[in-house]
Amino acid sequence: MKKPVDLDAMAAAYRPVIYFRIRKALGRDNPDCEDIANSVLMQAVEKVRKGEFRGDSTIGTFLYTITSRRIVDYIRWKQRVLQHAPEPSLPADPGKSYELQEREGRIAEAVKELKPRFKKILQLYYYQGLSREDVAAHLGISPKKVSEQAHYAVKLIKKSIKR
Amino acid sequence: MSPQKVRLMRKCHFEEKIDDYLLEKLDEAEREAFQEHLFNCPSCFARTSDREEILHVIKTNPSLLTEPEGVPETRPFFRLRLWLASFKPREWALAGLTACVSLAVLALLLTRPSDSPVFLLEDDTAVRGNAVTLISPVIDVGGIPAYFEWRVVGENTLYDLTLSNHTVLWKTTTRENRVVLPSEIRAKMKAGESYSWQIKAFTAEGTLIAVSSRVRFTVARPD
Numbered sequence: 001m002k003k004p005v006d007l008d009a010m011a012a013a014y015r016p017v018i019y020f021r022i023r024k025a026l027g028r029d030n031p032d033c034e035d036i037a038n039s040v041l042m043q044a045v046e047k048v049r050k051g052e053f054r055g056d057s058t059i060g061t062f063l064y065t066i067t068s069r070r071i072v073d074y075i076r077w078k079q080r081v082l083q084h085a086p087e088p089s090l091p092a093d094p095g096k097s098y099e100l101q102e103r104e105g106r107i108a109e110a111v112k113e114l115k116p117r118f119k120k121i122l123q124l125y126y127y128q129g130l131s132r133e134d135v136a137a138h139l140g141i142s143p144k145k146v147s148e149q150a151h152y153a154v155k156l157i158k159k160s161i162k163r
Numbered sequence: 164m165s166p167q168k169v170r171l172m173r174k175c176h177f178e179e180k181i182d183d184y185l186l187e188k189l190d191e192a193e194r195e196a197f198q199e200h201l202f203n204c205p206s207c208f209a210r211t212s213d214r215e216e217i218l219h220v221i222k223t224n225p226s227l228l229t230e231p232e233g234v235p236e237t238r239p240f241f242r243l244r245l246w247l248a249s250f251k252p253r254e255w256a257l258a259g260l261t262a263c264v265s266l267a268v269l270a271l272l273l274t275r276p277s278d279s280p281v282f283l284l285e286d287d288t289a290v291r292g293n294a295v296t297l298i299s300p301v302i303d304v305g306g307i308p309a310y311f312e313w314r315v316v317g318e319n320t321l322y323d324l325t326l327s328n329h330t331v332l333w334k335t336t337t338r339e340n341r342v343v344l345p346s347e348i349r350a351k352m353k354a355g356e357s358y359s360w361q362i363k364a365f366t367a368e369g370t371l372i373a374v375s376s377r378v379r380f381t382v383a384r385p386d
Contacts, residue, residue, distance in 0.1 A: 004251075017208050028219065060202035068198075107220040111227045123228040125303045127221050129186050133213055134376060137296055150182070159215055 004050050005059065011041050014063050021064070025071045034072065040070050103161070110160035118153035125150045177202055181211050185218055229303050229383060295322075295362045295375035303381045307352045312341040316364040316373045323363040329354055357381045 016025055019037045026033060044066050053062050112124070120162060124135045132143040139146070171240045177200045183189050184197045201208045220227065222324055226373065250258065296314040311324060326333040326340055364373040 013205075014202065016212070020208070020212055020239055021201070049205055058203050063203040064199045065200075065364060103216070104220050107217055107223055108227055111217070111221060111224075114249065119228045120302065121224075122221055124217050125182075126186070127225055127228060129188075130300070130376070137294075147182070150364060153215055158213060161182075 005053065007045050007048060011045070012062075014060070015041060017060075018063060018067050021067050022071060026074065028051070036070055036074055040067050051118060074158075106161040107157060110157040113160065114153055114156060118149065118156065121146065121149045121151055168301055175207055177207050178210065181207065181214055184211065185215055185249045226383060227380065231307065241380055242305050293364075293373035295364055295373045297360070297362065297378050300319065300360075301378050302382045303383060305383050305384075307349050307354075308344060309349075309384075310341055310343045311360060313362050313375060319367045320372070321365045321367065321369075323365065324360065325363075326358060326360045328358050332358070352382060354382050354384045 015037060018040050019033060022033045022036050022040075023030070024035075040063070044053075044063055047062075047066070052058070057065075081154040111119070114122070120139070121135065124130050124138060125132070130138075132146045136148045142151075166364060176242065177197060180189065180193070180197050184194065189197060201211060222230060292317060295316055298312040300308045300311070306339075311326075315324070316322075320338070322337050323335070324330060324335050326348070328359075333345075335342060358381075359377050359379045361377045362375040363371060365371055
């Protein structure tokens, strides 16, 4: 027998990944991301209540599908709106919360404190987007070391902002 | 050990794709599969979300990664020591064997006339053949660079250097693997702007033999 879905737990558990997916598709500073995430969750809850989630896939895949469709719908709607009335430009970082700004500030401080060799890896690999092989050739280390050191730098940053 | 612990210790194979996803290096099918996976794997999602946040800060504040001038980038021989430390005894043996085989192949190749690789000379077309490794500048610089330097490709090689921002700013040809930036070009470059440069290596007969990647750098604004 299919287990009933705990809707509150579902909303709490999947809201971050839904929001992340929407922000990645529509841009970090898009002020509509929050509303779209809410509408995805409302739609999902409604579908579950109506019995449209039959458990053929995981709940994650079910929510991923609704989110992806909602993103496509939003883009189509936005294109139609923009054809008739161009949107005024957005103010800088609308809706960016104080906590988010503070967290980004702490990340920036942690990056600044890194040793030069880690900064260089981050610069070449993440900022310039060079391949592991190109970074490895430039620094005279193996491509595997490039990944290891980049991930170690990320770990150091995470550790530093948790302090 | 409980099955749950074993499951937790096993590394998810999507983990290796996090960087490629964030750096937009996955094709469409891979990207969709990865995005769906994020909805089903809290561990990968947490890692992706954390790394994305850090990447965003780095991308929006590249100056965080720039070292003040005069500070050495690394400890002396750091790269060499790092590289040597990564070798295990078995790898040393393999490296020795590889070196012997390489020397034998090199000796064989030197005694045979080499065929020139085929290149398409379009600027944005991928070419095959050797790559030129650029040495400096490859990261953001504190001031307008005084010179451009790259690794030697071979003897009697001609190098074409192209420096661009929105358009081609300067082109020059040299036999050296380093060229000083003329003062009139330095005068045209501005702090805060991004530039890219590329090297193409030619034989004395004019056959293209190697191309570098096009590297971007930004000239930092003075504080």
